[in-house]
Amino acid sequence: MPTIAVVAAVPVAVAIAIFQLYRWWRNSRALNHIPTHEFPDGDNSRARYIKDLKHLLETGYRKYNKSGRAFKIPIPVGGYSVKYRVVLPKDHLEEIKHLSNNVFSWQLASRIVFAQDYTGAPDRGPWSGKALRIGIHQNLGDITRKMDRQIDEYFRKHLPQGASSDSINLMKFFVPAIANITNALLVDHRLSSNPDWVSRTCEFAVNRYHAADEVRAWPPYISKLAAPLLPSVRKLRQSRAYVKKEMTPLYEQLKAQDMLGNGEKRNKNIGIFGYEWLWGGAPKGVTLQDFSDTMMRTLIASIHTTAKTVSVALIDLLTQPQYINELREEAKAAVRLDGSIDVDKLFRLDCFLKESQRLTPVFLLTMNRIVTQDYMFKSSSLCLPAGTMTTAATSAIATDPESFEDPNTFDGHRFLRLREQNKAGESSFKMGMATEDSLGFGLGSQACPGRFFAVNQMKLMLSKLLLGWDLTLEKRGVKFVGTRPEMEYYDFSVVAPNDYGLRLKRKFA
Template identity: 25%
Template structure:
């Protein structure tokens, strides 16, 4: 349960380009190498289902962790509305970051040890909350608590339920307190969102109403069918699922990036110089194209994700029989994964794969015109599925990428960062197939005299 990454990497090194099986907490799982992913990622849901696979992995029958028939709508809103409004949102999100730093981060006038993961979790919850629920709610401590802990309650509930055989779960569910807590989380979120949603609906009915807020509450009430616009509980549930899917994953990568900045201090000056030029000299904090111009930081983030990212990816369930070109037959019911941890360390895809190279992808982007976009942080391929693959690739990765750049650029411009003397980069915590940065690790921060 605590050595899944080693299991995946060792098994991948043994089988590489062949399909193979491992036994997980939910039975046998089939791992498909990168060279065969292209045969699977374009298959329709009725043949190879991502939805069924995720619902089963999250035990949605018990946790209710599913978007149901709202999946396409929410994906469209995140991909279009959220991404299209990034330019207008960046100054507001920076304001949220400055607020949480001023109220919750140490002064760091001299080198100060900081447990960064817990701080970053609250910072990302605030920043994301500004885009999801707006300024009236995102700074309220109760919303912070709900939006962070909902995902934890779901994860713990899944782990506990997996301890029971499938036949026992209908009864065992009543002994899992986190399942009750999940329902209470949705109840609390509904109470908080109800007056805001009702106010937004009243505003929409006013003939003189012109400028609408830039947040997910507004986009939902405008996009939902008429008979669902007043379903507060459903909207609260969607908000919490989005928070669960975004806050913790974004926080994990931000924290891993900070750990890598501390472990590789030579990268700090390179990235700091770029951030200074783009965001300060060119006054880029409020410019739409600024985050895209942080190409070295983009490369650094992608390299951190390569080495600290998902253990597995491309989770699917076979619905109808599939025959692969190598002769492998996948019968209905087969659970499919990609061995991402193994692929990310494969020297055929990444030169000197065990070495951290902050500018690895920056250099790859400059090899040819077609490589300019191929190696961006948000780009996906058969060898990089940390954001998923095909039509089920994470629609929020563009927002998350800009959010991470904002946080890292701010800390680079305002702080020096290093490990404690004699210490190495903090090791991750692994549970089942989930990996996250050590929440108790401390790194040292010192405020710079020239601030952003």
């Protein structure tokens, strides 16, 4: 005989099931008012999406965003709880750019984009972006000078110094170079001088992508079970534990000296490492896990992004050698008496980098956000229910002929002219400045907090290469003769130009 409890449980279970069904039905219709944009030939497979997202975004941008309408694209790669990305028109981006993580959240979006609940990738502490931005902004001069010395030291050890030429692979050179330089500025000497730590930091970003990719190859209900068995997921989880173990002494030391969550001491150098600014911006009760996850996220965010951008810029430069002389002359004029480089004098290089990033941004989509509460846009009355993922068609906007004349042609002087013609708003065209037309670093309050760090690092590396060596581009070890190649994308991310290399011959004055 069923007990009273069982009899009572049946209607409760039915009510829960009906409620869940209703929620599913309501959610599946919640974005019906936004048109779905798919590939016109009907092939909307995962493989097609991975290979051809750039084209999908460009056609959607022209068809909908240009007339002020949002469109949505399905996410066959990229998430389980969220089925679509809503691609917003430019004026809508303007409206949300200063809304905080509490309303349009990059933290929540990145959990989905990187399948974090499945892979166990580190979460982002909501405080870290602001702390990093303020810290970098306040100390950029000092940081850049230290960076200059680090780059000199690294290049001296790893690039040919004698009369004969030598060749390097771009990504294989820049990833560890940037990892070394960035670590020297972000962590204590004990860690930044530990080759095991530095080489592991080089793997974090690739590993996070692989883990997310492998997880997403399975249907969601299976991947929860399968994830812990996948080699890439296991490796990522081991790396996270490794970072936590290695960060423990630094955390304990900073805590003992009351340096965590103590903004007013931010600039006081207590000698543990160069810049305590990042940790000064941590919340008072920051845990070791949050502290070490934030470090890992920062390294993930900084190394491959910069390596890809600088590698692409070198390919752009060496396939268009007409720009080399002027950039070299400019670099020469920017050398200070002590041999360091004044990055503020690298005006032409800044414009060149900006054009290179315009045509080949690291990410096709930026400003990925999850709406945390129902939101209605003032400009259009477009309503987005809580839980919607929004984004911006970065690459499509950057090749809009209304914003950029002859947009698909590389013009290394484009931003030079734009800056000269728009003296009043000149600074908005600088590399690193985020605007609605220039979204390579995102936009607004959650834009990349490390962008000026990255820009100065790239400018220093490029000008030192131009000053110190004669450079020839190679592809798979052979001199590359040809026009500027178009880079490929995998999902929303540019494929690292792994085939390309540089032959360097030391210049002697």
